[in-house]
Amino acid sequence: MKLSPIIALVGNPNAGKSSLFNQLTGLRQKTGNFPGVTMDKKSGTWPIDTQNTVTVIDLPGVYSIYPKSLDEQIVTDILANPNHPDYPDVAVVVVDASNLHRNLLLFTQVADLGVPTVLALNMLDVAHQQTKTVNAVRLAMRLGVPVVRINARTGEGLDHLKKAVLEQIHAPTLPGKLFFDPVDDAAALIADTKAQYQLNNNYLALQYIIQHDGFSFLNQPQRVGLDAIIDKYQFSEPTFQAGETITRYKRIATVVAEVVVDQRPANQPTWSQKFDRILLHPIWGYAIFGFVLLLIFQAIFAWAQPFMDAIDTGVAWLNGQLKESLPAGPLTDLLTDGILAGIGGILVFIPQIAFLFLLIALLEESGYMSRVMVIMDRIMRKFGLNGRSVVPLISGVACAVPAIMATRSIGTRRDRLITILVTPLMSCSARLPIYTILIALVVPSQRVLGVFNLQGFALMSLYLLGLISALLAAYVLKLLLKTKERGYFIMELPTFKLPRWNHVGLTVWESVRAFVWEAGRVILAISIVLWVLASYGPSNSMDQAETRVRQQNSALSSEKLQNRIASERLESSYAGNFGHFIEPVIRPLGYDWKIGIALLSSFAAREVFVGTMSTIYSIGSGADDTGVTIRERLRQEKNPETGGPMYTPALAWSLLIFYVFAMMCMSTLAATQRETKSWKWPAVQLVYMMALAYVAAFATYQLMK
Template identity: 85%
Template structure:
């Protein structure tokens, strides 16, 4: 047996393939790109015996080996190329037992390619609830491959799966029986292709002919040679492909009839179908979706608030304790006013991030998110998109970078490009800290109709504003980006299921960890740089500012004097002077030089805004009271021109609207460049989003002030 065999998980979307992957690899999975392409793959180790650790690769879900999108192309690229580093020693084909007729199409194609296969018969419980019984032993005899009964959601049957995989690794065997026999009229074409390209498998030779333009492992000369073979034999790929599919389904039909017993009375509907009549209703479907969104945002504020208050107070207490116990000096100031203030400004939002991912994960696990895609397709098409664009847009609520990568499942280039360009308008989790802290400053925490919290309603309005702006931007882009490709949206709805709490917990943990780790590294670096820029100035400008304040305010109480000195020193620092330099540009939006510093620093990542404000106000405030949180400091900030609160509703809503639209994430721009292979599109993205943010924030401030 190979010391590190490769096991590929293949299957239709919603067949349970990813659930099986999670059960096999647990917390040890890792993400990366398939060799040579920027398409995500998940892989992880699986200990199949005491000496052998296999690498399990979760391939993108497909319905057949004829790809319709970039991520589907990856599967055929691997299965048709034994030289590919991810070519499997064994392919575990996961099939949905409740829909065996459709799922077996992909299995028969992979088996005909000559890949050693184990058939994992999943969702038998769902099939049983629908009145269907599947005879796995008879199915194995008819297919001439190992068939294993599993429950990927519960982890049942994994020992039998492991034994079947080990047997295939030790003594690789293929089905040996063709599920599709090419017609005699293409026999000469197959023979010539096998001879010219040194192939042993008839069906693989056919795939060379049919998919040669899409196979990345074929060079241009080989593709031209295949074109010549096609012309010589007058071969029509679409006609042959349609005939092949019909022939396979006829064969599959006889197999399904022999192994599946249907106990259902004719015409009986399942409870999932009954629910879908409501959830997919042209009126009630949208009303329920909006209600679900409202519940999510209410929960984010209501459930997370006690945890946020505890973290906020704890960070403020720790900061005060460190200032008291450590000797005064630059290092203590760096630790407390720089690093801890910046990092604390992000840690406080962990509860809200966790609840957001928890609730979204529950919707995905239950199967409801697929229904959202279907009902939203009706709206999306009017704006130049289709239902598959919903996946990236909803994923954008978490992070725009993986959301942009998720556009690979969209079939047409125009729909994919438009989705990439508008996805960053969806409010990602990095915006959530900004939203919640500013909403808490200007929106009262009171209930409406006895249940709905005004702050939760305000948060929902911001998220809906992002969605509406994404749709309007897509409509405008549709007018300029023309395409002759026809856009189709086909989706099989999974049955409703109870969430798997271990998978939900894993999703929340990975999401929060990624948020804290990615944001924490950036904030740590920026906090240190910002502290240096805010603690030092050109020449003796800061000392002169302190001397001037002492001379002009000698009669002030000691604490007020220290506050005034700290503020003037900050204003005379490098950071202060830079903030004053850009202040004329942002003054029409209601922002001062301090906010300007935070805006610039948040170009690295939006969430840095809160950490930067924490650092600035810690340095600019001479007070060292314990328990003073960033929200307290923002509430206490005064406008030097009016003497009133700095963060008025006009200013706070201007900032909120600015961050709804602003493109302030370098990682997102890099992802757009990588997916479009051009800097033209990220440049367009940056210009139109920043222009929209400035105009909208200006209008908001001028209207509300």
């Protein structure tokens, strides 16, 4: 037995493969890239017995070994190349027992490639609900490989799976004959290919012929040689592949007929199918989806508000206590006005982020999110997007970086490129802190129809604006980027299930932890730099500003004088000078130099905007404001020109619209460059989104002021 045998989990999308991976590896997981490919893979260790562990790799979900996209190509590249570092000692093919006929196609292909295989019968509970019974023993005899009954959601049957995998590692067994042997129809071609490329498997030789252009492990001379074989025998790849699929399904049908007993009357729909008649309806489906969205945004404001108020008040109290108890000086100012103010500006939004990911996780766990993708596909196609674009766009509500990576499932290059370019227009979780704090300033917290919160409607409108702008941008790009390629959308609709609360909790925890950790590191660095820039100025300009204020405002009370001094010192600092330098550019949008500093700092990450504003207003306030929350500081800020509130509805909505469209995320630009392998498209993305943001914010402010 090798030191660490490799077990690959293979299966159709929604067959339960990832759930099984979580059961086997628990917290012993890591994320990396497949060797030679910038594409994420999940791997982990599985203590298969008391002395040994194996490496488990969760391969992307596929319907067959004939790939339609980049992530599917990974699966074939591994299974067809015994020299690949991730080539498995055993492939565990996870199948949906309630849809055995379709799932067995992939299994027969994997087995025919000569990979030692274990068939894991999952979702037997769903099959039982559909009055289907699967005879696992008879199925194992018909297929010639170990068959194990499991429940990937609960962990049932893992001991039997462990035993079957160990047996295949120690003494591999393969089916007695291929489920589809290409020698039957192309003996000379297969023999010639096997001889020239030292292959001992007929079906693998066929894959060399059909997929040689896609195999990364073949060099150019080898590809040219395979093209010569194809020309020599006048081989028609599409015709042969279609014949293979038909033959496989015919043979699978005979197996399923022997091992599956279906007691359900013919044409009787399942309860899941009855629900789908409503949820996928061309009218009611959209109405229900709209109502679900409304509930989500209402919940974000209504449920999270008490927790946010508690955190906001706690940070302000802690800030005040530290200033009172620590000796006055630069280090205390750095800790309170710099680090704590910046980090506090993010911590206050943890409840809303948690509720957002909680509700999204519930929709995914229940199976409803797949229905959303199907109904949205009808809209996407009208704007030139592939149906698979729905997945990245919906993922973009959480974060644009993994959403852009998810475009690898899109088969056509143009559709993938358009999706990459428009995905950042979807409002991600980093925008949520900006949205909520500005909406709370200018939108009254009042009820509509006695149930819905007006602020929730405002938040939902911003998310819908992001979606609409993404679709319109996609339509324009479709007209500019011409292609004859056609994209197809295939979505396996899982049955409805009760959420697994441990999975939901883990999802929320990981999402919040990643948000706080990723944002926190950036904010900590920027807060320190910003505090230095805002606390010191060129030459003795800050001292001169203080002297000038004292001479010109000697009649002011001590409290007002301190506030005026703090404000003037900030304006004379390095940060203030820089803010004034860019102020002419942003003044038409209604922004002053303080907002300008926050705009520039948020190029690192959008959520830094709130932390920067918290730091700026902490430094620019007097000693009497130590216990004031960031929202109160924004509400109290005065416009020096009018004497009225700075954050009027016109300015707040201008900022909101700006951040709906602005490309203020370096990580997203880096992800775009990595996926397109060019700096041209990140540059296009940056220019068009920033231009759109500026024009939209300008129009909003000028119309509302």
